[in-house]
Amino acid sequence: MSSLIHIDNAAPKAKSGRKLKTMLLFPPEWVPTAPYLALPSLTAVLRDNGHEVVQRDINIEMYELFFSDMFLIWVNARMIQQLKALEAKGAGLSDKEIDQKACLEEALAFDVMELAANAEEAKRINRSDDFYEADKLEWALNVFRDVMRYISAAYFPASLVYYPMESNLGYRPGVSKEVLECLDDEQVNVYRDVCRQLVLSSVAKERPDVVGVSIGTKMQMIAGFTFCKMIKEAFPDIHVTVGGNVITRLQEDLAKQEPFFSSVFDSAIMYEGEHALLWLLEALVGDRTWQSLPNLMYREHGHVRINSEIYTEKTTALPLPDFQGLPLDSYFVPTRILPYLATRGCYWGRCTFCDHGQGYFDQYRGKPAQDVVREVKALKDIYQADHFLFADESYPPALFKKVSQLLVEEQVGIKWTTLIRFEETLQDPETWRLAAESGCKTLYYGMESANERVLELMDKHARKSVIENNLREAAKAGIWNHVMAFYGFPGETREEAEETRQFLLDNSTDIHSVELFYFVAYR
Ligand code: SF4
Structure with a gap:
């Protein structure tokens, strides 16, 4: 049975006072029109308490990458490679491979340079006053949809879409063995490439002590968990934690899935995360006991432990959200x-x-x-x-x-x-x-x-x-x-x-x- 606690900021007192560096990530897929509030809210509390924070909206960064010539040329090369491999098999293709070959041939018929030029123009329209002209905006949104179809072919049979956020990698988002398999699936899981191209290099450069991934909706689960797993594999010393509305809602399922806590992330924060994350940092430097941390799930002696205390934020005491470091002019609005x-x-x-x-x-x-x-x-x-x-x-x-x-x-x-x-x-x-x-x-x-x-x-x-x-x-x-x-x-x-x-x-x-x-x- 959970109990509600109120912990004053003053107690218990931090002992070492050692400060950590945290990287906060907002994974795809979410409508890329404005920053999501979770990261600035968490950042504000951590920075107020002297911790260093790097916040990254990988969602908008991913769309910026997808709608660029660099990524589309890379996707084109991936498709040519896949097509060659299928052609080398000759007549012995399965039904699925026959469909994949047809899908690749159709996509490769597009002029990738023209598609990339259109994508750049579509981004410009979204970010300028042309956004308010319905015909231009409709053209731009159709270009985004064409680009997503093109990229999908390289991840066959995945279907990647641009608004509504309904991409489908062929795995049902949730907490299951099936999703664990998806995290390693190089064929359909486009987020593995997004992670390689946008996240891992950044983690290597910043060298944070903690990475926090904010997963607000089910549509962000596969990307979010993929990032967590790849970061944990590449940087085993970094503590990886997840939080967000959907993590709270799935807490009962998560508690039964110990492999997520051993191979995907180290801890999960339920409910509101501002002070729960702050106190997690303090536990990591030995200034708090793990058992005393509210809102936390973590692995202890091979089992998932759910701490019973729940902390709710005092809204009037929270600092102003801190957007410093987010690309405020990159969103697809004017x-x-x-x-x-x-x-x-x-x-x-x-x-x-x-x-x-x-x-x-x-x-x-x-x-x-x-x-x-x-x-x-x-x-x-x-x-x-x-x-x-x-x-x-x-x-x-x-x-x-x-x-x-x-x-x-x-x-x-x-x-x-x-x-x-x-x-x-x-x-x-x-x-x-x-x-x-x-x-x-x-x-x-x-x-x-x-x-x-x-x-x-x-x-x-x-x-x-x-x-x-x-x-x-x-x-x-x-x-x-x-x-x-x-x-x-x-x-x-x-x-x-x-x-x-x-x-x-x-x-x-x-x-x-x-x-x-x-x-x-x-x-
Ligand atoms: S309880 Fe009703 S009014 Fe409140 S958020 Fe849900 S649908 Fe909206």
Whole structure:
């Protein structure tokens, strides 16, 4: 049984005070439009405590590499080599090899230099004002897709895609023997080459004492674990640790997979990682006992040990995220966008289909609006950024109103977006006018369904009239409304699903974009 503890920064006292060098890695695949907040949040706490940190967003570095002539020529050579090997086999090819040969021949018919030139132009479009011209952006995204198809042929039968993040190496991401095999699979696992070309040389140069790999989603698992394993093999003295939302969610599976702790990484951090990582560094220099470390899984006497203590961060005591060292101008957007988090967990936390809360032990905590605005101003000044992505699970209505008001009063001058729930307390037109005036440009709403019975089943508790009101008032104020919904919630009838579809059509003047999904049970 886990217990929640609060450890004051002052106790227990560090003994040697020795400082370590940590390299933090953010692995692919993630949308390459802004840095992910995990690394800057961890970095801030470590640097505040005197540790040296190198933070690397390998996700954006990988796309930069993929869309370059250097990598595409290298891929071309890999394909020629594979084709020659297949041709040398003559008539004795298996069905799979026949398919691979056809795939390679089709890809090699492309002019690699033309593809590389287009990829450079596509990157330029994404990073310039041409991004806002729909035709140009569509052309650029299609080029990225062509390049990914080209690279996929060299890793047949892998399918690598550029947005949505759905690359498939033929192994189901998770914690299993199958995934362990994938980590060593030179044919399909493109991340082995990404690791050789981007990570290992950097580790050799920086010589960190610790490498931390932040794995937020399942789509990052294979890349993240591949990096860990290859680093551990090449640099056995480095302590390799993993953390992130998906590691927390998979803790029960991980506990049964001792080989991951002996051959892939040395430890895993669950839940929030800032102080858990700091204290892990202190344990590595002998200033804390391993058994006392909260949020930690590690291997002891041939078994996986899960420490029972859980530490939750005090949001008001955390330092400002530290983005120094990240390539802020490399993302595939024309302007700098910074993520910012005012809350941990979701203030609502009741939707029956939602597993976002599993990344946190203790539910919702938030910062006061004054702190939020003070920190946003500081980030704006330090990084010369005026676009912010408030990455909260769901922005609390009271904070939404207060932050909007303070951003206006203090003339902060930013543009921002966030995720929000439909709420009765947000029906006043003035709320939306103020939000728009404060720079709120787009809001993402998890509507899920327009049928009130289904919404009750989900414990979403939103009335249709409130949904209509919030959308109308936001649209009137000039905010772009992006609505997300899904069909197939258990118990939903065809007519109820149809009601959602009709609602979206009936309110199309106030709904500017839509994402529709199907309900999938993951567990
Ligand atoms: S409001 Fe959003 S984040 Fe919160 S519980 Fe519901 S679906 Fe999950």
